[in-house]
Amino acid sequence: MAAAAEDARGAAARLEAIWQRGGAAQWLLRPLALLHATLVGLRRGLYRAGLLRREHLPVPVIVVGNRVAGGAGKTPVTIALVEALRAAGRRPGIVSRGHGRSDLAALHEVQPQDPAATCGDEPLLMRRRTGAPVVVGRDRAAAARQLLARHPDTDVIVCDDGLQHLRLARDIEIVVFDERGAGNGWLLPAGPLREPVDAPPAGRVQLAVHNTGGAEPAPGLPPGERLQRRLGAPVALADWWAGVPARPGEAAWAALRGRRLLASAGTGQPARFFDALRAQGLDLDTLALDDHHGHATLPWPATATEVLVTEKDAVKLDPARLAAERPGLRIHVVPLVLQLPPGLISTVLQALAAR
Template structure:
């Protein structure tokens, strides 16, 4: 077992294990460096930007549902008359300079999640290591953008934020300890910070913070070539996959959730859990595998020409806000209208 896998086994326990307690001195060092970083930026001050910024992020290492939240938020804002744009670091990309996600971009160029956000959200997306530089690049290229959605960035105080949306999944805050003893990027405060909304990508809240629930559903499936052409996933195509076993591959933070959703639809699957952001430099299943189903985050990195005789389907996960979050978001965004350009 690798070090990362060993740590994660201990991170996601309800109470700190002996190993986690032994690592706590390193957590104190991590917190000390993080506090110095925040103090430096408080002294310098966040960069003033001409449009409001909504940061979507989490307090834990790894994904908890940021990407589908960003996509849902983009659609929500557009439906209410805003013109959103998105910025992201572009995890896993080569290079750090600002770059817009365009039709020629690959995951190697911009990262897998920005590719998926651009595809599903339909808003302009710019990636850069420097998130402030990403905002300016976005606004220069798209002057009609009047609100920026930041994919991640809670731990980046140099980026002005007008509203933060913190996302948790069914794992909550794990053992409640900061890195490396636990999964937290920063301690979980006793109360929700000002101008912050909490969204649970789970069936019930999983931390002490009050928040609303996301509604996540498996909307259907579509074969890879058709998915790349923009054809919709359908429930009928997903139902047709019940007739024989199929390999389910997922390079996401919580693959078991995806597998459980497939089984709930009556599919007989062979699980193939891959590391988050798996690159698919080589196909991870045997070349004679007849049928495979993957997430959209995986699909953006798979070359159809390398599949051979394997038929590959893409499962579409739809993500929506419940009534409580919709109302809270409406009230929060109304406050931003005065900064609209």
Template sequence: MAAGGLARRLPQRWYERRLALALWPLLPLSLLFGALVGARRWLYRCGLLRSHRLPVPVIVVGNLTVGGSGKTPLVLWLVAKLRARGWRPAIVSRGYGGRGDRGGSGARVLPVVATADCAVVGDEPLLLARRSGVPVFVGRDRVAAARALLAAHPECNVIVADDGLQHYRLQRSVELAVFDQRGVGNGWLLPAGPLREPLPRLSSVLAVVWNGRPEQALAGAARKLPQFAMRLRGQRFIAASGEPRSCDADALRGRRLHALAGIGDPSRFFRQLTALGLDFEAHPFPDHHRYRAGDLAFAEGAVVLMTEKDAVKCAALVTGEAWVLPVEAVIDTPPGGRALFETILEKLHGRTPA
């Protein structure tokens, strides 16, 4: 397989249950990557690389795998729960895909408002700012972003970090690891597999949240962790144009539908539409895809369906009818177990850094 073809097919090959033959040449690089990851974590644990504690607790919502797994809906769920209990949360994020995420210094910190340009701040932070109702700051250096946020909003008393499980410069009180139903794939580190860190890293997280039913179980110490199932619930579509219009799936049945999704696993969105009884032509795109007008050049009279994450980037490119399906996370409590939010609160009150 040519190098360019392999690069395009890596995500699909990663999530095969056995290491694909085409990935075997990458194993030495995965071993080297694992050594570097382990050395970096050891340097932070020994204090040779400095980490920083904020004056407020920090909850990190991250993952071990590359790409999206459902962190953004979980962050929104967590922020809503915190606000309902009287906390004053705020969100920090890297701002992946925005211009503020570029450059080697990593010193640029930006506040995110609902009218921001997603090309500058990133698609997920803009969605978080529009949906959460709390301050959102982005920066490659999450410590600098959090400090700038607290300086601008001193009333905030808890920080939720969207991603950042591997950003050890920022000390944290709680870590949540999110997986989607693809699980850990072949279980190998990058670039032969999808893992950013080895699976034993999960031994230090508070809980694992599964976005959908897992196709495989976690092994070793991770099996003993509290594990929660998350469902993304969405029934009603809203107009992508921003007009105060909405409709249900019944209004879309029998029409010429084109569904697009540029998320970590586009099939999640397509399965959700299928569950709503819709027939459509699916158009999957890479995560954080930068849409162009040609990507949405469908036949005249076609109706476009998209995720909220895609809508912040490409709603203005649609010339015809387009609808967005907002979703909210629902976290199930295991039978006889403790609710995820109560587990988080217990750890927060202890303020024991992960």
């Protein structure tokens, strides 16, 4: 299993290098990218013509996704959106594919104490962070039907990472872009795009948001509002699992400065996490893991005494297991706090009211 993950990481790194360098290897992949673009356009056309059937739900559907392969921040946007909807008096539920779980075809309602292998790390994080009902399944429409059957008071479905799942009819699409923009502008495998940047909306409303950490969005992207993101205060792993609030932010960061720390991240963009930690004045060694790393074997060297991890990793780290396997090792969980622009929330609420 570890060897397979290492091979996958190596293949992904080689492909990303080809995208960045261009040259002969990238040219050789372009015919496949053109075929991919043709198939994407054909599939979208069949749905528009009604030859492929969309499934409409009795409540509005918001789909959060991205055009570029890899982590652009879809799950943090979903969490922030669900929190904003609840603050506005709506009763949202979440559906997701549940990447990395053992049985992708089965429908499963996520519970706060589920193992991540059963439901996927991101759905488990969304359930723990928002308290909203979450159902996972490869068939998002079937997952949504189950959620509505079990939670009939739900009045809006938020679909995490379902932009290309066109069978689920949607009212609103939120397309997330990060610092990478559209990459080299080519579709997979010659570039990072899953579909064209200017793909038409599959719902009534399509909104673009730029998760660039304050940087200017890359050229050639659709206009949209910028998200504000920051790190929350670090909290001990056992306290995070128990829901104990973190210390005030500056005090928590100050307690870590001047100590040699290891930062570990199994996310789509681990360097983003490391850079944000260094901006807090921390002295770091870093360990970039593959996205959705399972932590079946603890990945840190025996010399590590303090490790900083993301919440996406923390859901796979049982404090009792850590205490038994690595007594004395201190794990600090660092949450990502993302703030949606008020204008985006207002537009979403207006679109929901107009359904």
